[in-house]
Amino acid sequence: xxxxxxxxxxxxxxxxxxxxxxxxxxxxxxxxxxxxxxxxxxxxxxxxxxxxxxxxxxxxxxxxxxxxxxxxxxxxxxxxxxxxxxxxxxxxxxxxxxxxxxxxxxxxxxxxxxxxxxxxxxxxxxxxxxxxxxxxxxxxxxxxxxxxxxxxxxxxxxxxxxxxxxxxxxxxxxxxxxxxxxxxxxxxxxxxxxxxxxxxxxxxxxxxxxxxxxxxxxxxxxxxxxxxxxxxxxxxxxxxxxxxxxxxxxxxxxxxxxxxxxxxxxxxxxxxxxxxxxxxxxxxxxxxxxxxxxxxxxxxxxxxxxxxxxxxxxxxxxxxxxxxxxxxxxxxxxxxxxxxxxxxxxxxxxxxxxxxxxxx
Amino acid sequence: xxxxxxxxxxxxxxxxxxxxxxxxxxxxxxxxxxxxxxxxxxxxxxxxxxxxxxxxxxxxxxxxxxxxxxxxxxxxxxxxxxxxxxxxxxxxxxxxxxxxxxxxxxxxxxxxxxxxxxxxxxxxxxxxxxxxxxxxxxxxxxxxxxxxxxxxxxxxxxxxxxxxxxxxxxxxxxxxxxxxxxxxxxxxxxxxxxxxxxxxxxxxxxxxxxxxxxxxxxxxxxxxxxxxxxxxxxxxxxxxxxxxxxxxxxxxxxxxxxxxxxxxxxxxxxxxxxxxxxxxxxxxxxxxxxxxxxxxxxxxxxxxxxxxxxxxxxxxxxxxxxxxxxxxxxxxxxxxxxxxxxxxxxxxxxxxxxxxxxxx
Numbered sequence: 001x002x003x004x005x006x007x008x009x010x011x012x013x014x015x016x017x018x019x020x021x022x023x024x025x026x027x028x029x030x031x032x033x034x035x036x037x038x039x040x041x042x043x044x045x046x047x048x049x050x051x052x053x054x055x056x057x058x059x060x061x062x063x064x065x066x067x068x069x070x071x072x073x074x075x076x077x078x079x080x081x082x083x084x085x086x087x088x089x090x091x092x093x094x095x096x097x098x099x100x101x102x103x104x105x106x107x108x109x110x111x112x113x114x115x116x117x118x119x120x121x122x123x124x125x126x127x128x129x130x131x132x133x134x135x136x137x138x139x140x141x142x143x144x145x146x147x148x149x150x151x152x153x154x155x156x157x158x159x160x161x162x163x164x165x166x167x168x169x170x171x172x173x174x175x176x177x178x179x180x181x182x183x184x185x186x187x188x189x190x191x192x193x194x195x196x197x198x199x200x201x202x203x204x205x206x207x208x209x210x211x212x213x214x215x216x217x218x219x220x221x222x223x224x225x226x227x228x229x230x231x232x233x234x235x236x237x238x239x240x241x242x243x244x245x246x247x248x249x250x251x252x253x254x255x256x257x258x259x260x261x262x263x264x265x266x267x268x269x270x271x272x273x274x275x276x277x278x279x280x281x282x283x284x285x286x287x288x289x290x291x292x293x294x295x296x297x298x299x300x301x302x303x304x305x306x307x308x309x310x311x312x313x314x315x316x317x318x319x320x321x322x323x324x325x326x327x328x329x330x331x332x333x334x335x336x337x338x339x340x341x342x343x344x345x346x347x348x349x350x351x352x353x354x355x356x357x358x359x360x
Numbered sequence: 361x362x363x364x365x366x367x368x369x370x371x372x373x374x375x376x377x378x379x380x381x382x383x384x385x386x387x388x389x390x391x392x393x394x395x396x397x398x399x400x401x402x403x404x405x406x407x408x409x410x411x412x413x414x415x416x417x418x419x420x421x422x423x424x425x426x427x428x429x430x431x432x433x434x435x436x437x438x439x440x441x442x443x444x445x446x447x448x449x450x451x452x453x454x455x456x457x458x459x460x461x462x463x464x465x466x467x468x469x470x471x472x473x474x475x476x477x478x479x480x481x482x483x484x485x486x487x488x489x490x491x492x493x494x495x496x497x498x499x500x501x502x503x504x505x506x507x508x509x510x511x512x513x514x515x516x517x518x519x520x521x522x523x524x525x526x527x528x529x530x531x532x533x534x535x536x537x538x539x540x541x542x543x544x545x546x547x548x549x550x551x552x553x554x555x556x557x558x559x560x561x562x563x564x565x566x567x568x569x570x571x572x573x574x575x576x577x578x579x580x581x582x583x584x585x586x587x588x589x590x591x592x593x594x595x596x597x598x599x600x601x602x603x604x605x606x607x608x609x610x611x612x613x614x615x616x617x618x619x620x621x622x623x624x625x626x627x628x629x630x631x632x633x634x635x636x637x638x639x640x641x642x643x644x645x646x647x648x649x650x651x652x653x654x655x656x657x658x659x660x661x662x663x664x665x666x667x668x669x670x671x672x673x674x675x676x677x678x679x680x681x682x683x684x685x686x687x688x689x690x691x692x693x694x695x696x697x698x699x700x701x702x703x704x705x706x707x708x709x710x711x712x713x714x715x716x717x718x719x720x
Contacts, residue, residue: 003388005391009602010390010391010392010602010605012391013388013391018385021381021385025378025381028362028363028365028373029554030370030373030377030554031363031365031367031371031373031554031683033367034370034555065426066426066427067426067603069600069602070430070584072583073582073583073584099583100583101583102580102581102582102586103580103582104580186602188390193390194390194391194604194605194606195390195602195604196557196603196606196607217464220462222433222462222582223459223461223462223463224429224432225430240429241427241428242369242370242427242429242548242555243427243556244554244555244556244604245370245554245555246554246555323391
């Protein structure tokens with residue numbers, strides 16, 4: 001009996017994943033050269049499907065790296081000479097901030113406690129910050145930042161570069177890439193692939209910055225996967241080094257499947273499944289929604305406080321072949337995290353809620 | 361009709377690959393958490409199998425990264441404060457050298473022309489070089505450096521760190537890891553997996569160096585996949601970020617398959633297949649072995665000069681569903697490269713030779 005994964009990622013594989021994997025095996029995608037026309041066609045197809053799904057304009061390139069964590073480092077090395085600024089409200093936005101420190105950037109931080117979200121009015125951006133690092137969905141705490149607030153913030157600080165971590169929400173957020181300079185995600189979350197590929201979207205302004213920094217003696221933009229090299233290879237739909245070709249192929253196929261549904265309908269389905277989950281949590285005696293402010297509640301990673309220890313809840317679910325994530329770090333025992341990605345249907349969410357309801 | 365790939369990587373998948381992929385799908389490996397016991401067991405199994413296959417002692421950790429190209433950068437950032445030294449005789453050893461320049465290291469170079477190899481007596485190592493970068497198998501030129509020469513070089517320069525690029529030969533080279541500090545490879549070559557995983561082997565001396573560099577203000581060792589963080593996570597068989605879990609799982613299974621054959625027998629089989637190829641090239645009127653010195657001829661990537669344009673040779677082979685690599689860079693038209701990895705049998709090599717023999 002197969003399990004259903006409502007985990008925050010790695011997560012449930014998208015229902016069409018195995019069929020695409022079989023096609024890839026039939027086409028021997030695992031053996032083709034990454035300098036062949038066959039590979040360039042794969043890259044181009046995935047690029048086109050992601051552009052359509054996420055409304056990405058020609059000003060932005062789409063690059064394939066090892067993971068979103070790698071992209072944290074690449075965006076800092078390539079877009080920051082001295083100072084970055086980070087909105088931090090959980091473990092992953094904090095890691096992004098710590099990456100800036102590790103690469104010897106002067107990293108400014110505006111921090112809120114776990115479970116709190118950021119709105120436009122909360123944020124004042126330090127004068128010399130070159131890059132503003134926002135997290136659309138903080139996976140550890142289940143907190144989202146609204147797109148409108150991110151866009152407004154960039155418009156008020158037009159000369160700074162803005163990057164959005166959308167690791168555990170893409171393609172859900174309706175980002176305006178005419179405004180946002182860069183964003184990134186990994187494929188083992190809402191796209192329903194196994195881990196092993198990070199996707200970096202970055203515009204010509206990021207490239208200009210990287211090209212400028214590349215000339216300096218006292219800083220370097222990295223040798224591997226630096227933006228000028230990625231961009232140059234991208235012009236012919238190639239990558240600087242051998243990438244995860246199989247994942248790029250399947251990502252394109254799944255993005256095409258999602259395009260058949262349509263981004264708008266996908267968002268509505270996600271919202272409607274999130275509503276089922278939050279409504280249950282609000283009416284439950286054992287569970288509570290952790291994030292109190294409804295406008296900051298994540299649609300894609302729902303975090304619940306639980307009175308019954310999380311381990312007991314997870315063990316009971318496991319007997320029904322249902323898997324959720326534990327709370328993050330210090331919240332391991334008192335919270336569970338439920339991913340709400342396109343791979344799980346309304347019916348499956350209802351089934352999960354029915355099991356959770358047994359705890360009251 | 362399926363093709364047989366004699367390409368230098370991505371290459372023919374190992375014959376058991378698809379069976380292991382099916383097991384992974386049955387076990388839902390694509391969805392499991394990288395912080396679960398199930399993942400730690402997978403990492404541990406792959407670690408054990410690689411240790412057995414390549415005779416890796418406890419002084420060395422085994423780490424999973426995005427690609428071998430990423431590891432070029434990581435080893436330079438983590439093991440070099442000021443100066444590295446590179447033996448360069450082709451495109452990939454040159455890229456390693458260029459990575460050192462891009463990360464602002466003072467990179468010394470000893471260069472030989474394409475097709476020439478290095479022996480112990482050729483090499484004098486600059487006094488202040490901290491890291492000596494050797495390439496066991498230069499994939500672009502089909503040139504190998506003998507293990508004995510690498511070991512002798514390290515013994516004569518015991519205080520320097522030595523790293524061996526074995527991207528397109530591992531697990532073939534019989535490296536003595538009591539001598540060699542670090543080595544790395546990618547899985548889409550002799551291990552017969554699709555691309556998307558690099559494996560970095562590094563000892564406690566590399567770690568000590570990285571920990572020392574981490575304290576300095578004027579250099580940084582990177583934020584993502586730096587050695588102290590990799591090492592710390594490795595103590596519990598975890599990775600700092602979500603890795604390519606599926607590839608780690610299958611790599612362990614294929615390493616176990618190779619262990620059943622045994623490293624010694626694998627080497628003998630590789631040598632015997634290489635002999636078939638070189639013997640044919642030596643007696644052919646159309647083809648010549650490119651590398652003239654037999655001691656520097658690669659056993660795993662055989663490069664042949666061809667009088668008939670390479671494109672014609674490759675087109676004729678393609679009709680028989682046989683795929684080889686073109687010559688690298690400027691040698692695109694005048695050479696072909698034939699991979700000799702464990703995934704292709706003696707019979708398949710004989711079949712390829714029979715087709716090539718039609719050119720005389």
